[in-house]
Amino acid sequence: MTKYLILFSLLFSLCACNDSDSASTSNTQNAVVDIPELLPRPEALQSALEWDKAQSGYMQLSSKLRTEDPNAVEPRITIAKIFINEARVTGEHGHYYPAALKLLNEALELNASLDKNLEFDALATKASVQLSQHEFEDARKTAKAAIAINPRNAQVYGALVDANVELGRYEEAVAMADKMTSIRPDLRSYSRVAYLREIHGDVDGSIEALQAAIKAGYPGYESTAWARLTLGELYQRYGMADKAKDQFQRILVERPNYPFALAGLADLRMDNGEYDKAERLLDSAAAIIPEVGFYVQLAEIYKKGGRQEELEAINKEIMAMLQDDVDSGHNMDMEYASYYKEILEDEDRALKYAEKEYAKRPDNIDVNRLLAGLLIERGEADRARKYLTKAAATESKHPELMEYRRMVEG
Numbered sequence: 001m002t003k004y005l006i007l008f009s010l011l012f013s014l015c016a017c018n019d020s021d022s023a024s025t026s027n028t029q030n031a032v033v034d035i036p037e038l039l040p041r042p043e044a045l046q047s048a049l050e051w052d053k054a055q056s057g058y059m060q061l062s063s064k065l066r067t068e069d070p071n072a073v074e075p076r077i078t079i080a081k082i083f084i085n086e087a088r089v090t091g092e093h094g095h096y097y098p099a100a101l102k103l104l105n106e107a108l109e110l111n112a113s114l115d116k117n118l119e120f121d122a123l124a125t126k127a128s129v130q131l132s133q134h135e136f137e138d139a140r141k142t143a144k145a146a147i148a149i150n151p152r153n154a155q156v157y158g159a160l161v162d163a164n165v166e167l168g169r170y171e172e173a174v175a176m177a178d179k180m181t182s183i184r185p186d187l188r189s190y191s192r193v194a195y196l197r198e199i200h201g202d203v204d205g206s207i208e209a210l211q212a213a214i215k216a217g218y219p220g221y222e223s224t225a226w227a228r229l230t231l232g233e234l235y236q237r238y239g240m241a242d243k244a245k246d247q248f249q250r251i252l253v254e255r256p257n258y259p260f261a262l263a264g265l266a267d268l269r270m271d272n273g274e275y276d277k278a279e280r281l282l283d284s285a286a287a288i289i290p291e292v293g294f295y296v297q298l299a300e301i302y303k304k305g306g307r308q309e310e311l312e313a314i315n316k317e318i319m320a321m322l323q324d325d326v327d328s329g330h331n332m333d334m335e336y337a338s339y340y341k342e343i344l345e346d347e348d349r350a351l352k353y354a355e356k357e358y359a360k361r362p363d364n365i366d367v368n369r370l371l372a373g374l375l376i377e378r379g380e381a382d383r384a385r386k387y388l389t390k391a392a393a394t395e396s397k398h399p400e401l402m403e404y405r406r407m408v409e410g
Helices: 051-067 074-090 093-111 116-132 136-149 154-166 170-183 187-199 203-216 222-237 241-254 259-271 275-288 292-304 308-327 333-342 347-360 365-377 381-391 399-409
Strands: 009-013 032-036
Touching: 032 051, 032 093, 051 074, 074 093, 074 116, 074 222, 093 116, 093 308, 116 136, 116 154, 136 154, 154 170, 154 187, 170 187, 187 203, 187 222, 203 222, 222 241, 222 259, 241 259, 259 275, 259 292, 275 292, 292 308, 292 333, 308 333, 333 347, 333 365, 347 365, 365 381, 365 399, 381 399
Parallel strands: none
Antiparallel strands: 009 032
16 A cells, blocks of 8 residues: 655746736746656556556646646646556555645635536545545545535545445445446446445345446456456455456456456465465565555465564564555554454554544444454453444345354354
8 A cells, every 4th residue: 555665746837927928928927836746657567558648648737737827727636636546556655645635625726616617526536535545534525515516426426435335324325326326337336336235245246246347347447457356356255266266367367467466366375375376476466566465465474484584574564554654644543453453463452443443433344343353352252242233234244244243143
């Protein structure tokens, strides 16, 4: 999730105009536009289909802000969208999400509600960034403000689906997904339907929706690869390892060097105890993007192999990466809780972070499942029952939840 590339911002100055300049040009005198940088992609990702488009779009739009209209609103919004996609593709969240928020807040301030279409676009895009930074209540409020302007846009209902799911407002999430699908049945809407079906115990229906999402996508694009990755992870979670492997491998045919597919294959190797092969796959994935999840998987391999020195070294890297995310505006309490629970086996610290997240999202089934597992491991089964009940509120069949319930309820 976070990275070690040095983060830069570019200051672009506009030349001062002389007395003969027109009135429309004079208002840009001495203007300075702070446009965050589009970072170079790692070599392994430079051949991806959308990279040329991202570069040319960024150059054209930043040039417009520098030389034509430093107060233009639409270029800021579009550059922010480019940054959001780059964050997903490269893992450079610490640079791109704050940069996108900066541009979007500037766009909203400069627009001052004069153009409702631009205001809507900026708000809808800002909600997606807030979701990525795990600020779910803020994202929900921002998306609602966007809907008040335009209630017929599918994208913003998607943001409301995500925000309500994370906040544990599952009935509202389903209602928003229904609206999104009725407006635009596409990869994004089918993917959300898939997740809602899974958490409500309909695994077969979730698989069907993800297959529809993949079919609606364009082979080779990151969004399609992500949907296929999600399908592979779903197969793996419910004991269909061969089907999971097929999906991860198909991603790599359509989008070579997709690091999350490499990590998915590594996870399957780990399930089979093939740690050497898993490690090689994870090293390849981590060499492409600095995703903290890859490092956590490596830490698990080092731990299982008794490689204490390497484990201690990677623990320091992971903690630095998590802190970098926090410093750039991410809420990482769940990630801290999981890491302290699974790798460091520090139940007290894990519980501290889990309870902190619970205070923000008491109805989220994932938060409750994590708390229940922690308390069961601490021998506090009676205390865990409360959280197990809430974790099962949607009738999820998540294997971990099923195991916890067997342990407590017999």
